[in-house]
Amino acid sequence: MYYYPITFHLSLCFLIISINFHLLLHFSASEVTKGGFSVKLIHKNSPRPIMRSLYSYTPQSQTNAYLGHYLMELSIGTPPINIEGVLDTGSDLIWTQCVACKNCYKQLNPLFDPQLSSTYSTMSCESEQCHKLDTTLCSIQNHCNYTYAYASASMTQGVLAQETITLTSTTGEAVSLEGVVFGCGHNNTGSFNDHEMGIIGLGGGPMSLISQMGYSFGSMKFSQCLVPFHSDISISSKMSFGDGSDVLGDDVVSTPLVIKEDNTPYFVTLLGISVGDTYIPFNISSKSVEKGNIFIDSGTPPTILPQQLYDQVVNEVRNQVALEPIENDQDLGSQLCYRTRIIEEVPMLIAHFEGADVQLTSTQTFIPPKDGVLCLGLTNTSSDGGIYGNFAQSNYLIGFDLERQMVSFKPVDCTKQ
Incomplete structure (x- = not known):
């Protein structure tokens, strides 16, 4: 938020x-x-x-x-x-x-x-x-x-x-x-x-x-x-x-926090997103990536992406899911949704942060807004930057080290922690 x-x-x-x-x-x-x-x-x-x-x-x-x-x-x-x-x-x-x-x-x-x-x-x-x-x-x-x-x-x-x-x-x-x-x-x-x-x-x-x-x-x-x-x-x-909140282990990946004039958000750099084997760069029309182009926000549920990146990710997910999406449902709006309780053949999404590849399964990417329906937990913005929302943060131990200015991710089953 x-x-x-x-x-x-x-x-x-x-x-x-x-x-x-x-x-x-x-x-x-x-x-x-x-x-x-x-x-x-x-x-x-x-x-x-x-x-x-x-x-x-x-x-x-x-x-x-x-x-x-x-x-x-x-x-x-x-x-x-x-x-x-x-x-x-x-x-x-x-x-x-x-x-x-x-x-x-x-x-x-x-x-x-x-x-x-x-x-x-x-x-x-x-x-x-x-x-x-x-x-x-x-x-x-x-x-x-x-x-x-x-x-x-x-x-x-x-x-x-x-x-x-x-x-x-x-x-x-x-x-x-x-x-x-x-x-x-x-x-x-x-x-x-x-x-x-x-x-x-x-x-x-x-x-x-x-x-x-x-x-x-x-x-x-x-x-x-x-x-x-x-x-x-x-x-x-x-x-x-405090002490003891470190994220440690073989599966830990870390990405640097990016310091900006606005010191409130925890800015990191997203290089791109993979949908299955298809890699989509953050800046589709440019080879360069601005540092600190997305921030991690526990107060925002969906992950929010710039329009062009959002469109490409959604289209690629649509192409790789072997189900017919729901069309013309006013309650769901323009979200990519399927009439099912479980999607067995969901492509793995990978958020490629600088120095850290974070794999997102259906648990972090598909959300049930109502019984019998699953929707992709992404939305879009006209801004050049984005927000990494709390849906995508589940089942990860995420550590914010404000001394070293690093954010670390460890995939875990948070129901067993």
Whole structure:
């Protein structure tokens, strides 16, 4: 879910596919590994800072995934109030809907009320954190008001504040993270559903959760292993932070992060995509490939490709699948879909990143938007760049090493991690 400053021109517009599958994930018990910590994500049926210290036990938090988004459950304030926000490597700000809300979308759980918390404090206009966002404005009360917009046309406005975030340790004790900067949203609009109470930004900018963690857990690293959305509800996946979150082994491939002026997205370089034995270069009309032409985003479900590359990949998949695609279905739009529950002869797709070939099976490439139908989990954009979405990230242990500026991929069965 890519963020852009509201005052900037939108450089990367993309389409959001509405794929109505029901999946809910929860963080469960975690373990300390070399000073870091890991959390398990357990899914179930659904109806629709600066840290105080390096703890000797591991915090845990619940995370849900619903309608293509992974939701992370935190407790905010004193006494703690549970918050579920979209886990998003494509943005930085941590925010939730707050009382009093002038214009809030409907959510199932109560809004966070800062007046009921003894640890809540607003950020002043003179604070360093107030100037770390591009779109802040000083209020008459000297509060640091913010506006934060996303390429999906979603937006939040409110006041920057500091709070205590509480997680639950593996020993069952409460773990308090003091002084976490977050957005208390009073005007929030866009493509949110009633399970989403905000967004937990995990991008590379200074306001994200991983940046506020800093070296509290030994190192600036995190990794994720997302179970496919159709997995059994009793099976968990795992996310790790700090030391011990390294992705290691014989099958690991790595690609360098590309540093750009916008330090929020995790940009990497995609050289091309293979469909079976057919290789399609990223820049079809040119021999050169721009560095950092795609970024890895857990907040966007489909992988989004420039129009020309998208057309060629879709046409090649169509040619290699021995089934008749669904035509003239208004619910499915222009997606490449088949009326089947399983496609036995699916071509292997390979994402050829710089230095890393990532193989994608039908688990990562075909998504069931409704019973008895499978659709290719790609969409297109008129932009020159793309987004590597969370469908393609499942069943891979993916590590973000922000010290070495590398992203590593290891194919694993995340249902057994």
